[in-house]
Amino acid sequence: MDASSLADEELFREAPDGRIAFTDLGRSCYAPYFGYAGIDIRRVLTREDLDRAERAAFPFLHAYMTQRLKNRPQTIESRAILAALLNDSEAYERALRQLRTRNRLAVIGGSRGGPPSPS
Incomplete structure (x- = not known):
């Protein structure tokens, strides 16, 4: 936290x-x-x-946050933040594409927390 x-x-x-x-x-x-x-x-x-x-x-702060992120389980979000902290634009863009794809699939798949659609 x-x-x-x-x-x-x-x-x-x-x-x-x-x-x-x-x-x-x-x-x-x-x-x-x-x-x-x-x-x-x-x-x-x-x-x-x-x-x-x-x-x-x-x-x-920068070094502390980088160290904390390296020691955490790697999620797409944490990889994006870590890439930004490390100024790794390739890794950042890759993580951003993965996030966008995941979010797009979640909306299509209906897993956004809304009520299920009637069959």
């Missing part, structure tokens, strides 16, 4: 004085990313610390 797609309230609780406490979900999202950048999440105690940690980790 990616922290950027979640609301702050799902990732941490913030006290009026700026101190934060990560939720289990927040810890599972931030700890590997910050760790990849050499940041110990246990030292991120305030909103200011979090902002500083996010800025410090940002230069590592």
